[in-house]
Amino acid sequence: MSKRFDINRTKDKLFRYFGVACTIFGLVMLAIFLISVLIEGLPRIDWGFFTSLPSRKPENAGILIPLLGTTWIMVLTSLIAIPFGVASGIYLEEYGKKNRLATIIEINITNLAGVPSIIYGLLALEVFVRLFGLGKSLLAGSLTLALLILPIIIVATREAIRAVPKTIREASYALGATKWQTTWHQVLPASSGGIVTGVILAISRAIGETAPLIVIGAMLYTTTIPTSPMDDFAILPIQIFNWLSRPQHGFIINATAAIIVLLAITFILNGIAIYLRNRWQKKVKW
């Protein structure tokens, strides 16, 4: 008997060591990556790096245009994806009937969230760039990314809405509220933390996307500052890609510096998301 216990206990221990080893491996790789990027890129980051136009000389080149492009894309994508995504989530969860069609839609939305992003790029190239004639514009790029993150926002919205207890809705209906009043006054305030968290995470994914925007024709090199949604654009990930493919070591350093900027943006967005989620969890207790 005791021998079997010993074996089981050994197995238990072994698995624990295995798990710890896997975790450490992941963390160490991440740390090596971060540290090497920081060592190489951090000294390059100065004010000029943010305000300079592209240049053939690495020390004069800056990320002004791709940074503006990424900002434009972030804002436009949010403006397009948030209303559509949240409205779809509300409809599916509060208004739609729970029948077979709803199940099919639900499965498809979940699948869409897993479609490789380059496929969205191909779709966008055909529909937005050519059919709608939007060209290689910021608007076309934002529509593409909006499409890409729409499923994520819908799923996050639905989950946040579903977490609101049914009893709250019933209380509201029982006082003579309509469905919309109940959604607006009770369900949305109670689920806003979850929705905002999902939206921010979706946007932080969108700004890192490269493939679909390369497909629709984002610029590898442009010197015009984007001033309207119909302008050509460059974005940070593509700028990084571009610099990394240059032979001069100076451009490699520029690329690492740009990576730091991109990482900082995503970290900040994720940080906000985590902060909001924690605050929301503390505030609402049923």
Add this chain to the structure above:
Amino acid sequence: MVKEMATDKLNAKNINVFYGQAHVIKDVSMSMEANSVTAFIGPSGCGKSTFLRCINRMNDYIDGFRMTGKMLIDGQDIYKKKVEVEALRKDVGMVFQKPNPFPKSIYENVIYGLRIQGINNKSVLDETVERSLRQAAIWDEVKDDLNKSALSLSGGQQQRICIARTLAVEPSIILMDEPASALDPISTAKIEELIHELKSKYTIIIVTHNMQQAGRVSDKVAFFYIGELIEYSETKELFINPKEELTQNYITGRFG
């Protein structure tokens, strides 16, 4: 016949309810007088809550719900197409099993029903809050912190806030779905006392698992069993001298 109907506050005629294929209410007919307290008793799953929720059409949002028969309130069929369900629910208030205040202040909880009607006049709202909280016998306990979150109150207090919230929109019927089942005995006693007081102004229907409670608060009792209304009579009559054997077995605790 027509005259008789007119004196009843509520008149249910041959109500049948289906959830998909399941036949959960079977041909129930009953009537209730104004300013009376009626208790629905019966074992779990007997349909008493379902029937209660037919009276303010709370089952409408349940997929697969289907009802036949006529539900008349003041002689009007509440399932007619032209009936506005929101107006109906304003007239037929509901208090739930688990206290379910909104995650808002006490004040905002009480006036929610007015806010959604677009009433924003401060003095009207203030008046309504005081009147409703007084009627729900909780004014003295909360009058100094109306801006505190309703969720910070005890379960019994929360339930009385929910009752106040219902009273604020001035219903004529109040449906109570086991309003005291989640509460301690002292809070339960307060709710029962409240029911006695509210009777003078409202018609009250209460679902309860507690037969002593049914005996204490109600004028009439309806006993449901597997979707059927087995017996419906004066409270004393039903408890002392039940006509049906099933009722007798249930109230003496032989099953349930």
